[in-house]
Structures are given as C-alpha cells and as structure tokens.
Amino acid sequence: MFIFTLDFKSNKAYIATIIKALAQEHGVKLELGHSKEKLIMIMDEEDEHIERYLLALESALPASIYLSGSSHQITDEKPAFEPLLENDLPIDISLCPTCQKEMFDVSSRRYYYPFTSCNACGSQHTFLEKHPMLRENSSMKFLVPCERCQEELKSNPLRKDFPLISCIECGIAIKMVDKKSERYANDKGSYRTLFEVAARAIAKGKTVLMQTTHGYRKFFVPKPENLLKNSIMMVTEVASLNKHLMMVTQEFNALLSIERPLVRVATKSDEIKALYGSSTWVKYPDDGMSMLLAKELSNAGVSYLSYEECDEDEEADFLIDFDIPIKPQEDFKLFINQDTKLLQSGERAIFPTLLENDKNRVAIADGRASVMVDGRRIIDSVDRFSEILTTEVYIEERENITLTIENQKRFPAFKAAMLSVLAEHDKLGETAIGVHFDSRLHFLYYNKKEVIDVVPPNSFDTQNLFENISKLREGSDRLVENFKAKYPDRYKRLDNLSGEVDIFEVVAIMIGLEDESFDGISSEALSFLGKGGMLIDTKVKDNRFNDYAFLASLMSFKLSGAQNPILCYSIYESFGDYIADIVTQLSDKTKATTLTLSGATFANQSLWGRIERNMRVRNPLLNKSYPIGKESVVYGANYL
Ligand SMILES: [Zn+2]
Ligand SMILES: [Zn+2]
Numbered sequence: 001m002f003i004f005t006l007d008f009k010s011n012k013a014y015i016a017t018i019i020k021a022l023a024q025e026h027g028v029k030l031e032l033g034h035s036k037e038k039l040i041m042i043m044d045e046e047d048e049h050i051e052r053y054l055l056a057l058e059s060a061l062p063a064s065i066y067l068s069g070s071s072h073q074i075t076d077e078k079p080a081f082e083p084l085l086e087n088d089l090p091i092d093i094s095l096c097p098t099c100q101k102e103m104f105d106v107s108s109r110r111y112y113y114p115f116t117s118c119n120a121c122g123s124q125h126t127f128l129e130k131h132p133m134l135r136e137n138s139s140m141k142f143l144v145p146c147e148r149c150q151e152e153l154k155s156n157p158l159r160k161d162f163p164l165i166s167c168i169e170c171g172i173a174i175k176m177v178d179k180k181s182e183r184y185a186n187d188k189g190s191y192r193t194l195f196e197v198a199a200r201a202i203a204k205g206k207t208v209l210m211q212t213t214h215g216y217r218k219f220f221v222p223k224p225e226n227l228l229k230n231s232i233m234m235v236t237e238v239a240s241l242n243k244h245l246m247m248v249t250q251e252f253n254a255l256l257s258i259e260r261p262l263v264r265v266a267t268k269s270d271e272i273k274a275l276y277g278s279s280t281w282v283k284y285p286d287d288g289m290s291m292l293l294a295k296e297l298s299n300a301g302v303s304y305l306s307y308e309e310c311d312e313d314e315e316a317d318f319l320i321d322f323d324i325p326i327k328p329q330e331d332f333k334l335f336i337n338q339d340t341k342l343l344q345s346g347e348r349a350i351f352p353t354l355l356e357n358d359k360n361r362v363a364i365a366d367g368r369a370s371v372m373v374d375g376r377r378i379i380d381s382v383d384r385f386s387e388i389l390t391t392e393v394y395i396e397e398r399e400n401i402t403l404t405i406e407n408q409k410r411f412p413a414f415k416a417a418m419l420s421v422l423a424e425h426d427k428l429g430e431t432a433i434g435v436h437f438d439s440r441l442h443f444l445y446y447n448k449k450e451v452i453d454v455v456p457p458n459s460f461d462t463q464n465l466f467e468n469i470s471k472l473r474e475g476s477d478r479l480v481e482n483f484k485a486k487y488p489d490r491y492k493r494l495d496n497l498s499g500e501v502d503i504f505e506v507v508a509i510m511i512g513l514e515d516e517s518f519d520g521i522s523s524e525a526l527s528f529l530g531k532g533g534m535l536i537d538t539k540v541k542d543n544r545f546n547d548y549a550f551l552a553s554l555m556s557f558k559l560s561g562a563q564n565p566i567l568c569y570s571i572y573e574s575f576g577d578y579i580a581d582i583v584t585q586l587s588d589k590t591k592a593t594t595l596t597l598s599g600a601t602f603a604n605q606s607l608w609g610r611i612e613r614n615m616r617v618r619n620p621l622l623n624k625s626y627p628i629g630k631e632s633v634v635y636g637a638n639y640l
Contacts, residue, residue: 002045003073004054009037010066010625011354013087014258017120018060018096021157026053033081040081045074062096062121062258065334065341088119089352089378090133092213092329094260094286096121098158103288104295109148109167112191114174114288115213118158121258123213123287125352126326127164130386131373135163139325146170174289177319191292194320199296201318202305209316212289214348215328216321218314219293222275222306231306232262232281233272236294240303244272245282250336259349260286261334266526272304278527281333283307289320327383332627335603337612343627344603350627352380355638362388363637365396365413366630370638379634394637411640413633414442415451417598420636422446425621428639432594433586435579437601438630439502439518441545443582445590450640455582460547462497462506468548469555476552483555487512503547510551511558511567518601525568525606533570534562538578543585545578569606576610583615595620600629 008015016032016039023030028049031042043050061067095103095116102108103116110116117123127138135141145153146169152159159165166172173186176194185191198208207220220226222233235241241252246266255263265282267273272280285294290307297305308314309331312321332346343350347368355370355377363370370379371388382401393408395401396416418434421427434444434451443455461468466484470477484491493509508516513524537553538545557567583595595618602608602622611620626632 001075001078002043002047002050003075003079004041004043004070005072006039006041006070007037007068008034008039008064008066009068010064011085011087012066012091013084013089014091014093014096014120015039015061015064015067016084018062018098018158019057021120021160022053022057022060024157026056028053033083035079035081040079042078060096060098062094063253063256065254065257065259065261085354085356086376087354088133089354090124090128091121091349092123092125093121093349094258095288095291096158096258100291103292109169111168111188112185112195112292113166113168113171114191114292115164115166115172116288117162117164118156119160119162120158122164123326124164126213126328127324128327128384130384131352131371131378131380133163138164140164140166140172143170143172143324172322172324174320174322178317192296195292195296196299198293198318198320199300199302202293202297203300203302206317207315208293208318208320209310209312209314210289210293210319211312211321211326213287213326213328214290214331215326216310216312216314217290217307218310218316219305219307221302224274227275227306231308232283233276233304234283234285234290234294234307235304236285236298237303241282241284244269244304248336248338250339250341254334254336254341255282255284259332259334260284261332261349262346263334263336264523264526277523279523327381329381333603335608337605337608340608340612342603342622343625345600345627345629345631347381347631350625350631352378352384353625353635355379355635357638359392359638360390361392361394361638362390363394363416363634363640364399364401365416365633365637366399368631368634370634394640396633396637409640411637412453413438413630414444414453414598416633416636416640417630418444418446418451418596418636419639420626420632421596421598421621421623422594423636423639424624424626427594427621430594431590431592432596433583433590433592434596434598435583437575437579437597437599439504439601441575441579443586444596445586445592446596454586455544458544458546460503462494462501465494465497465506465548465551466491469552472548472552479552479556479559482559486559503550506551507554507571510554511564513564513568521568521571522604522606524564525572525604528565528569528606530566530569533566533573536570536574538574543582550574572604572606573610576607576614579611580614583618587618593618597622598628598632600627602628 026049033040099116102110130137149165176183185194209218246268262281266279285291329348330346332348333344335342335344369382371385397410414436432446436442440457445452445454466480470480504518508520513520537549597620623632
C-alpha cells in the first residue's frame with residue numbers, strides 16, 4: 001500500500017473534498033480517513049496514476065492554517081483510521097487554486113466572475129437562508145443554472161451537485177454607480193472592465209464602496225489625513241507584505257491561507273509606520289470581489305490600500321453592488337505568537353460546525369445555536385435554522401431570547417467556555433483548573449462533574465468609580481484629587497460612566513488612549529520596546545484581583561509621568577504574574593494537573609508572552625477548532 005499522510009488539525013471538509021475530487025478525476029482508487037489530526041490517504045502502490053495524481057494534488061491543495069506537513073510511506077500494514085464525517089456544510093473561505101485559475105483564465109466561463117466557487121471553496125454560507133444547504137434554501141434560488149453549468153454538476157468532480165453553481169452566463173450581475181453614470185457587468189468582458197475602472201478610480205484617490213460577499217467595504221488609498229480608526233490594511237501583491245510589514249513565517253503563511261484571517265502584524269516601512277503606527281490588522285484579498293479589485297489595483301501600481309467594513313449607506317465616490325441578498329459573517333482574527341496559533345474571535349471560516357454529541361439538547365449563546373438538522377447536530381447562527389425542535393434548552397444567561405419551551409436552563413458563559421476546552425482535548429473525565437479571562441477574570445475548578453467558580457471576580461462598579469478608589473487605603477483620596485486636577489476631562493468622563501463598561505475601557509480612558517478599548521491597549525503595549533515593565537498593584541488584602549487597586553496604581557504611575565506603551569505593557573505583565581500566582585496556589589490545593597485557558601483576552605502578545613514564561617511547564621490547553629473567545633460557549637454548553 002502507498003500511504004500519504006497530511007497533518008490537518010481541523011474537521012473541516014474542504015481539503016478532503018479536493019483530495020477525493022482529484023482522485024476521481026485521475027482514476028485513482030483511494031481510501032480516505034482521519035486519525036489524530038491527520039488525513040490518511042491509502043492507495044495501491046501498483047496504481048500507475050499515483051504520481052500524476054499527487055503532482056496535481058500539490059497544485060490543487062490550498063495553503064491552510066490547519067495544514068502543516070505531509071509524509072508518505074509504502075507498507076503492507078494498513079494504518080488504523082476512522083472514516084471521515086459526512087460534512088457538506090456551507091463554508092465561507094477564499095478560492096481554491098483551481099477556481100482561482102479559472103477566474104483569471106480568459107478562456108473560461110468564469111473570467112473575472114467574482115462568485116466563482118466549488119464544493120471546496122468560496123463564499124457559500126453568506127447565501128444560505130436556512131439549513132440544510134440546498135439551492136432552494138439559498139438566496140440564489142431564483143437563478144437558474146445554464147446548460148453548461150447543469151452539465152458541470154455531473155462532469156466536474158469539484159462541482160459535483162454543487163448547490164451554488166453559476167457562471168457569467170447564468171450568475172449574479174454586478175453594477176457600478178457614480179454620480180453621473182451606471183455600468184453593468186453581465187457578460188464576458190464587462191466584469192473585467194468594471195474592476196479595471198474601479199481600480200483606476202481608487203488609484204486616483206477616489207473611494208469605492210463595494211459589496212463583497214463579506215459585506216460592504218469602503219476601499220481607498222490611505223493617507224495620514226483620511227485614515228479611519230477601524231481601517232484594515234489590504235495588500236494587493238505578496239511582495240508588499242515583506243516590504244512593508246515585519247512578519248514571522250507563521251504570520252505570512254496564515255495571511256495567505258485559504259481561510260484568509262485578519263492578523264495583527266508589526267509594521268516595517270516608514271511609509272506604513274506613518275499611517276498605522278507600530279502594528280496594524282492586515283488582510284490578503286479574500287472573496288472574489290476583493291481579489292479581482294486587488295488584481296486590477298496591482299496592475300494600476302497600487303500595492304496596498306485600506307478598507308473599512310461599513311453599511312450600504314456609506315458615502316463614497318463609486319458604489320459597486322449586486323442584487324442577491326447575503327448575510328455576511330463576522331470576520332475572524334487569528335492570533336500568532338511564535339508556535340502558538342489561536343483563533344481569537346469571529347465566525348467566518350469557522351462556523352457552521354458539526355458536533356458529535358447525541359444529546360437531544362439545544363444550546364444557545366452569543367447568537368448561535370447547536371441544533372439537530374436531518375440527524376446531524378449543527379452549530380450556526382440562530383437565524384439559519386428554520387425550526388428548532390427539542391425537549392431541553394440551555395441558554396447563556398445574558399442571551400436576550402424568550403422561548404416557550406418548559407425545560408430551559410440558564411448558564412454563565414465561563415462555565416461552558418472551560419468545558420469547551422476540555423471537550424476539544426478529550427479531558428472531560430479529569431479534574432482541571434481553569435482560568436477564564438474576557439472582560440472579567442475567573443479562576444475555575446472542574447471536579448469531573450461541574451465547573452465551580454473558585455475565585456470569582458470582585459464586583460466592579462463604574463458608577464462609583466472614584467469613590468471606591470478613594471476608600472482603598474490612606475492617601476487614596478489625595479491620589480484621586482491629583483488626577484482630577486491634572487486630567488479634568490478624563491476625570492469627568494470616568495465620573496459619568498454608566499451601564500456595563502469593562503475594566504479595559506476604563507483604563508484606556510484613564511491613560512488617554514485614542515482607541516478606548518482592549519484592542520487599543522494591546523496595540524499600545526505592542527509598541528513598547530523595552531524589556532521589563534512596572535509592577536502594577538493587583539490586590540489589596542485577600543487573594544483576589546481588585547480593580548480599584550489596579551486602577552489606583554495605574555493612576556499614580558500616570559501622574560508620575562509614565563509613558564503609555566510601558567504602562568500598557570505592564571498591565572498585561574501584571575495580569576500574567578497574578579494569574580500564574582493563583583494557578584500555582586490552586587494546583588497545590590487541588591492536585592489537578594490539567595489547566596485550561598479561555599477568553600479572548602489571552603490573544604494578546606504581551607499577556608501571552610508572560611503566560612508562556614510563567615506557565616509553559618503546565619502545558620495550558622486552549623480551544624483548537626473553536627475561537628478562544630465567546631464563540632466557543634455554545635459548543636461547551638453541550639457538556640454542561
Ligand atoms: Zn474551488
Ligand atoms: Zn452557468
């Protein structure tokens with residue numbers, strides 16, 4: 001037997017789909033299975049087609065954040081493996097190499113057709129109205145495939161029974177509008193012209209609002225005076241990645257992977273530093289619309305640009321859109337620190353997922369639900385399910401949803417988040433310590449039955465912020481007075497806070513960051529180039545983290561002239577030390593050897609660096625195929 005093994009850390013099906021389709025095309029008999037994060041292909045070593053097949057596969061398989069290496073061997077012993085789960089869930093990733101080639105091939109029926117896709121790639125989920133994925137359940141239901149597309153459904157293994165098949169002849173028309181004219185792309189030639197015109201306009205400094213399959217994006221060439229706070233840098237050619245950005249290989253590979261995540265990357269060239277500062281979110285063109293625009297921009301000499309996610313009413317010089325309804329998913333962010341790769345947040349390229357769990361339970365959290373459809377359990381946005389039948393519902397406690405079903409339980413997110421990590425690592429039978437860190441910090445213990453909040457966060461009351469700080473200890477009231485005198489505006493804003501404000505937002509306002517969020521503090525910390533930070537107080541009397549002590553400490557550092565980069569860096573360093581300290585105490589007490597980390601706050605270079613330094617020996621576990629943030633909660637709720 002000839003065994004070919006791919007290291008593939010995901011249960012997504014698109015890689016397997018390409019492997020199977022090409023085997024069929026090349027007449028190779030193939031057995032395909034998986035075992036411990038590997039895809040195993042078993043072929044007959046005597047098969048004369050193998051060599052050509054493997055060569056074809058090499059150019060047809062996309063780079064993927066889940067794909068790391070491969071190996072092969074000839075053996076008489078068949079390796080143990082499990083059959084692949086039947087998985088035809090719609091995806092929303094970039095184009096596979098075969099479809100890309102087709103989209104840029106002047107002789108194809110999909111030349112510059114932005115909705116080119118196949119069973120293994122492209123934007124599919126955005127067209128899905130409800131599960132299961134069928135043409136009649138998608139917003140493309142009124143487009144009738146032309147004869148050649150019909151034929152392809154039978155003859156092209158990559159598009160066998162592909163529900164969303166279309167081409168220039170039968171597909172989605174696009175339209176471009178400016179103040180004077182309208183132009184349509186609906187036949188061969190006109191698609192390319194439209195992108196050409198748009199790219200030239202952008203090169204001349206105009207703005208283009210474009211409906212991509214990921215929602216509306218406003219594209220423009222950035223200048224320091226027109227750069228918007230939430231704008232993302234998009235590169236139009238690979239060379240400009242290395243020219244303008246400082247990247248490790250993992251970041252470079254991830255940006256170009258078919259999942260096309262957003263990655264925060266350190267800037268390199270003076271040009272980019274002047275625009276974005278020390279780091280920026282970067283995107284390599286992902287959907288067909290963005291890819292075609294990028295291609296024409298590159299032809300027009302524009303090697304990078306900016307875009308902002310927005311809605312259809314955004315002001316712009318040109319508008320490009322289409323008439324088929326779409327429901328885009330939130331883009332996903334990938335966190336990379338040396339060998340660590342974490343899905344930080346978001347849903348695109350991640351959901352929907354299949355769940356192997358036979359409980360008849362529906363779980364709902366963060367707008368997503370796990371629901372049985374045709375005998376399979378799918379996790380996706382609540383609005384993609386036409387009906388939800390069950391006898392038991394678990395709803396995350398902050399979820400704003402009312403159901404008439406009798407048997408419903410509310411649960412806190414942190415419990416399910418810890419369980420999601422244990423479930424992903426097959427550790428549900430062991431005791432474990434967990435640290436959950438979103439806007440609040442929880443220390444948890446799992447006793448093989450349930451998750452207990454052993455060190456819950458102290459209550460944090462932003463209404464009486466300064467009053468609480470004043471009462472901390474002797475002299476604290478003077479600290480508040482000094483802060484008020486030196487920063488009257490910030491004092492006033494913080495004094496008037498109401499509603500749910502998290503500690504990071506308070507910190508950002510207090511030290512005067514432009515981006516008043518967790519992200520703002522993270523990017524400021526990233527610009528700190530020194531070695532050690534300052535020791536920020538985290539506790540008062542008991543063992544627990546005290547927000548007021550923490551804020552008081554920050555205030556006094558700020559008043560004594562500390563710069564924001566070192567302050568922000570020190571914030572994470574202090575959190576890292578505090579977490580390690582409590583984890584040591586808990587593991588001494590409970591003897592549990594498994595440690596889980598959950599919550600999107602961990603996706604932070606400074607904090608992660610400190611966690612690695614302090615806790616590497618404990619080998620902490622985090623989510624693998626689910627994001628480490630709130631998105632994993634719906635999955636974990638199945639194990640409550
Ligand atoms: Zn494809
Ligand atoms: Zn067609």
